[in-house]
Amino acid sequence: MKKSIVLYGSTTGATKEVAETIAEALQIPAVDVAQCDVRDLGSYEVLLLGSSTWGSGELQDDWATFLPAFEKLSLKGKKVALFGTGDQEGFSDTFVEALGVLYDAVIRAGAEVIGSCPVDGYTGRSLAVRNGSFVGLPLDDDNQPEATAERVKGWIDRLRTEL
Numbered sequence: 001m002k003k004s005i006v007l008y009g010s011t012t013g014a015t016k017e018v019a020e021t022i023a024e025a026l027q028i029p030a031v032d033v034a035q036c037d038v039r040d041l042g043s044y045e046v047l048l049l050g051s052s053t054w055g056s057g058e059l060q061d062d063w064a065t066f067l068p069a070f071e072k073l074s075l076k077g078k079k080v081a082l083f084g085t086g087d088q089e090g091f092s093d094t095f096v097e098a099l100g101v102l103y104d105a106v107i108r109a110g111a112e113v114i115g116s117c118p119v120d121g122y123t124g125r126s127l128a129v130r131n132g133s134f135v136g137l138p139l140d141d142d143n144q145p146e147a148t149a150e151r152v153k154g155w156i157d158r159l160r161t162e163l
């Protein structure tokens with residue numbers, strides 16, 4: 001498997017829990033962006049980035065602080081997969097929009113993004129949807145917590161073939 005890392009930002013712990021599940025399943029480290037030195041990321045070939053969405057479609061706070069330094073990295077030749085938690089009932093039009101923010105940043109930095117997901121009945125206007133698919137794994141732990149484990153497992157199984 002390519003050298004991979006999970007990097008996450010989480011305010012109340014929902015995304016952190018998902019990040020740790022993914023890391024355990026793939027036997028790779030999970031690091032909180034609040035504790036990450038961007039200079040340590042150069043050697044990784046695959047970055048799995050997780051962020052919840054706050055405000056109205058904004059990155060989680062620690063990610064917002066980390067992004068300016070992260071954006072300066074060249075991600076050419078690297079693969080990036082995105083995941084995040086959100087609330088599609090309370091914030092329908094900005095559901096998991098942080099994934100859209102991260103998507104734009106990593107595409108600008110030259111990464112190849114893997115792990116997109118079908119919209120599956122979601123009809124809002126989130127910028128995490130591009131060309132008819134979510135750019136990563138959208139999780140609604142606020143309204144559908146019972147579905148999270150299976151969604152995460154299915155996503156990891158699909159990703160494994162690309163890692």
Ligand SMILES: Cc1cc2nc3c(=O)[nH]c(=O)nc-3n(C[C@H](O)[C@H](O)[C@H](O)COP(=O)(O)O)c2cc1C
Pocket residue numbers: 009010011012013014015016051052053054055056057058060085086087088091094095096097141142
């Ligand atoms: C003030 C506030 C604003 C939020 N804004 C959004 C939003 O714009 N889009 C969304 O999908 N979820 C939104 N959420 C829901 C959180 O993203 C969700 O609860 C998430 O699971 C929190 O994850 P974390 O504990 O990893 O930070 C918001 C929640 C709060 C309390």
